[in-house]
Amino acid sequence: MARTPILTGYFTMVRKDFVRIIRIWSQTLLPPAVTTGLYFAIFGTFIGSQVAAVKGFSYIQFIVPGIIMMSVITSAYMNTVSTFYFAKWQRTIDELLVSPMPSWTVIAGFVTGGLMRAGLTAIVVVLVALFFTHLTFFSMGILLGAVFLTALLMSLLGLINAIFAKSFDAISIVPTFVLTPLTYLGGVFYSVDQLPEFFRTISMANPILYMVNAFRYGFLGVSDVPMSIAFAVMGGLTAVAFGVTLFLFRNGAGLKN
Amino acid sequence: MTDSIAAIKVEGLRKVYAKDGKKAGTEALKGVSLSIPKGEFFGLLGPNGAGKSTLIGILSGLVTKSEGMAEIAGLSIDAYPDQAKAHIGLVPQEFNFNIFEKVIDIVLDQAGYYGMPRKEALLRAEVVLKDLGLWEKKDAKAQALSGGMKRRLMIARALVHEPEILLLDEPTAGVDVELRRGMWDFLRKLNESGTTIVLTTHYLEEAELLCSRIAIINGGEIIEQGSVKELLTKLNFVTLIMDTAETITPAQVALMRDLAVKIVDDTTLELTLKPGETVNDSIRLMTKIGIQIANIRNSGSRLEEVFVNLIDKDKK
Ligand SMILES: Nc1ncnc2c1ncn2[C@@H]1O[C@H](COP(=O)(O)OP(=O)(O)O)[C@@H](O)[C@H]1O
Ligand SMILES: [Mg+2]
Numbered sequence: 001m002a003r004t005p006i007l008t009g010y011f012t013m014v015r016k017d018f019v020r021i022i023r024i025w026s027q028t029l030l031p032p033a034v035t036t037g038l039y040f041a042i043f044g045t046f047i048g049s050q051v052a053a054v055k056g057f058s059y060i061q062f063i064v065p066g067i068i069m070m071s072v073i074t075s076a077y078m079n080t081v082s083t084f085y086f087a088k089w090q091r092t093i094d095e096l097l098v099s100p101m102p103s104w105t106v107i108a109g110f111v112t113g114g115l116m117r118a119g120l121t122a123i124v125v126v127l128v129a130l131f132f133t134h135l136t137f138f139s140m141g142i143l144l145g146a147v148f149l150t151a152l153l154m155s156l157l158g159l160i161n162a163i164f165a166k167s168f169d170a171i172s173i174v175p176t177f178v179l180t181p182l183t184y185l186g187g188v189f190y191s192v193d194q195l196p197e198f199f200r201t202i203s204m205a206n207p208i209l210y211m212v213n214a215f216r217y218g219f220l221g222v223s224d225v226p227m228s229i230a231f232a233v234m235g236g237l238t239a240v241a242f243g244v245t246l247f248l249f250r251n252g253a254g255l256k257n
Numbered sequence: 258m259t260d261s262i263a264a265i266k267v268e269g270l271r272k273v274y275a276k277d278g279k280k281a282g283t284e285a286l287k288g289v290s291l292s293i294p295k296g297e298f299f300g301l302l303g304p305n306g307a308g309k310s311t312l313i314g315i316l317s318g319l320v321t322k323s324e325g326m327a328e329i330a331g332l333s334i335d336a337y338p339d340q341a342k343a344h345i346g347l348v349p350q351e352f353n354f355n356i357f358e359k360v361i362d363i364v365l366d367q368a369g370y371y372g373m374p375r376k377e378a379l380l381r382a383e384v385v386l387k388d389l390g391l392w393e394k395k396d397a398k399a400q401a402l403s404g405g406m407k408r409r410l411m412i413a414r415a416l417v418h419e420p421e422i423l424l425l426d427e428p429t430a431g432v433d434v435e436l437r438r439g440m441w442d443f444l445r446k447l448n449e450s451g452t453t454i455v456l457t458t459h460y461l462e463e464a465e466l467l468c469s470r471i472a473i474i475n476g477g478e479i480i481e482q483g484s485v486k487e488l489l490t491k492l493n494f495v496t497l498i499m500d501t502a503e504t505i506t507p508a509q510v511a512l513m514r515d516l517a518v519k520i521v522d523d524t525t526l527e528l529t530l531k532p533g534e535t536v537n538d539s540i541r542l543m544t545k546i547g548i549q550i551a552n553i554r555n556s557g558s559r560l561e562e563v564f565v566n567l568i569d570k571d572k573k
Pocket of ligand 2: 306309311427
């Protein structure tokens with residue numbers, strides 16, 4: 001039998017994850033809608049009305065892109081880290097490892113799950129945002145490019161986390177103690193231009209700052225960092241993350257004995 | 258031409274498991290060589306911990322080998338891992354499907370991973386699920402199945418893409434006798450229809466009944482290998498236990514040196530007959546030297562004994 005299971009295998013994985021994301025929508029799509037609704041209400045409407053405009057935009061308009069990005073980051077990361085770790089824990093990952101699908105196809109299948117979940121979450125959050133403010137679009141290309149690269153990078157990082165994870169605790173440590181703080185400090189709620197010199201310099205080492213700013217630029221046309229650097233950071237990190245994932249997969253790290 | 262290519266060929270296969278925390282590294286395979294022709298029903302017989310699952314794991318891509326070579330249908334698992342895997346269906350020792358999924362989805366997804374288009378997969382899934390008596394359960398979640406059904410689900414899953422080679426790792430462990438017979442019939446038919454089957458087991462009966470060739474593995478080494486007939490003639494010596502009416506004297510022992518006799522205690526002898534030897538000859542000699550046999554009983558076949566010894570040794 002000389003089948004090449006690349007496309008069929010890939011679509012099988014993607015279909016399966018899509019059905020799962022939709023079936024458990026109350027765990028996948030509802031939480032970000034509720035959380036971001038609260039952010040928009042509290043920071044945007046209640047507090048935001050007392051806060052001065054940032055870079056010429058009302059506070060709610062300024063924070064909306066960052067809050068959408070926050071959900072994208074979390075949902076992409078959580079999707080791959082949880083589906084992959086669960087598959088590893090139940091040993092269903094063996095179904096994929098014994099199959100003739102090449103490693104990169106399996107990675108693509110998991111990552112696409114992360115992209116789908118991030119994309120659906122972004123749509124839900126944008127709809128929620130529309131209850132609180134109106135959205136302007138400055139550059140659709142930059143906006144979509146930023147959200148795609150971010151979701152891709154986070155899906156890959158979630159996968160790497162799951163490959164190394166040996167317990168369910170290990171898959172929540174990184175999101176809680178690394179991802180969330182970096183996101184909060186990544187210029188979601190403020191422009192780094194408002195920070196003292198020292199903290200502004202430190203902030204530049206935070207990759208999430210570039211994601212949030214590129215995304216915000218797509219909406220508002222303002223950014224703390226040049227777009228060329230933002231995309232170089234996102235693209236570079238994504239390429240490295242893909243290389244690492246592929247290497248780990250081929251060597252069966254954490255998967256094979 | 259193509260028929261001369263073995264379904265499975267391994268040479269000098271070694272596996273040393275890495276140290277895992279407190280667990281020391283184990284040498285699970287110590288240089289195993291095997292060649293399994295296409296169409297064969299091959300039995301890998303050995304006690305727990307012999308290295309059976311390790312060998313199956315290496316062939317199916319779940320375990321990385323430390324040394325040696327392995328080929329599936331002439332394809333090296335190093336050079337063509339993905340192509341080699343396409344020829345195999347695996348029934349692992351432990352359940353490894355998602356218990357929250359429906360039976361039909363487990364089988365359909367597997368077909369997809371092997372590149373079978375959905376339409377074709379739906380037809381094949383129906384065939385294999387019906388063959389294994391699971392069609393009525395197709396919409397049940399896997400966790401709702403009984404142990405025997407879960408085993409059969411793994412067989413259905415392994416067969417959905419019509420593999421040429423089926424690897425079964427202890428498929429009947431924990432399956433009750435009646436179901437085991439059903440499974441045996443099914444596997445025999447599958448083999449007759451052309452599928453090469455490699456089955457690991459620690460049941461001698463199972464290997465004897467199903468397999469055309471057997472390798473006995475123990476402690477990571479193949480200790481015997483051949484057709485079932487060969488192994489039986491080679492190893493199936495009859496052993497008789499004899500109780501004597503009186504105590505055996507050292508003089509009598511010396512006189513029996515030409516017989517394959519073991520003195521168990523001073524009134525018990527163990528006599529092993531090679532193929533072709535008769536009981537009469539031995540008894541005649543014993544009578545001549547004054548040994549009165551009070552009772553004779555059969556201790557079973559040597560193959561069984563060899564095997565039981567292995568298992569006993571392993572349990573310690
Ligand atoms: N993941 C592992 N890590 C370390 N040692 C292992 C691992 N898997 C199996 N072993 C050891 O390798 C040997 C062979 O095991 P295995 O291949 O499972 O035997 P069998 O399937 O014949 O019962 C055993 O001593 C076992 O303890
Ligand atoms: Mg085993």
